[in-house]
Amino acid sequence: MKKKSEATNIIKILKNTYPEAKCSLDFTTPFELVVSVMLSAQCTDERVNKTTPSIFSKYSTPQDFVNIDIFELEKLIYPCGFYKTKAKHLKECAKKIVSDYNGKVPHSMEELMTLPGIGRKSANVIMLNAFDSPCGIAVDTHAKRIARRIGLSSNTDPDKVEQDLLKQIPKEYLKDVNHLLVYHGRNLCTSRNPKCNECPLNKYCDKNK
Numbered sequence: 001m002k003k004k005s006e007a008t009n010i011i012k013i014l015k016n017t018y019p020e021a022k023c024s025l026d027f028t029t030p031f032e033l034v035v036s037v038m039l040s041a042q043c044t045d046e047r048v049n050k051t052t053p054s055i056f057s058k059y060s061t062p063q064d065f066v067n068i069d070i071f072e073l074e075k076l077i078y079p080c081g082f083y084k085t086k087a088k089h090l091k092e093c094a095k096k097i098v099s100d101y102n103g104k105v106p107h108s109m110e111e112l113m114t115l116p117g118i119g120r121k122s123a124n125v126i127m128l129n130a131f132d133s134p135c136g137i138a139v140d141t142h143a144k145r146i147a148r149r150i151g152l153s154s155n156t157d158p159d160k161v162e163q164d165l166l167k168q169i170p171k172e173y174l175k176d177v178n179h180l181l182v183y184h185g186r187n188l189c190t191s192r193n194p195k196c197n198e199c200p201l202n203k204y205c206d207k208n209k
Contacts, residue, residue: 007168030105030130065094089117142185
């Protein structure tokens with residue numbers, strides 16, 4: 001793992017490289033983000049953003065999702081893949097929000113993770129982007145890949161990678177980390193054929209040692 005000073009420098013470099021980095025899912029309410037996050041599993045954010053406008057124009061609240069016919073919901077989310085499983089989780093999630101949380105998305109990691117279809121990574125995304133209250137770091141495929149390449153973690157389990165990152169990255173940067181790693185993973189540090197010659201993190205990267 002890196003020293004805290006090195007990890008801080010890495011984040012500062014990425015902030016300078018990607019000043020526009022932000023959540024790439026489109027939403028206007030916490031529940032819309034819950035839906036989008038669930039649909040984004042094994043699906044691109046771009047595809048989710050193309051799919052959700054027609055959904056949210058008619059169904060945008062937990063009660064709407066409780067009421068919607070399951071087959072109608074499956075048709076609406078079909079482009080995002082795994083539509084049967086996702087529709088089931090969306091219905092169950094909406095029911096729990098209505099029954100246990102008075103129709104409002106809960107504001108804590110622990111409560112979010114009680115919702116069907118919401119794991120730690122998704123809960124981190126919701127806490128950060130819906131409530132501006134980062135509690136951890138969402139470790140997706142980009143974050144895991146880059147953390148391993150630049151020596152911030154040697155683990156493969158996302159929860160362990162997150163714990164490694166939290167030990168090295170100061171709390172004031174938690175709101176930036178995931179967005180920056182996602183942007184870097186999409187633009188330069190790609191899974192195949194990373195653009196190492198253009199990478200501003202070259203001197204920190206274990207891949208080049």
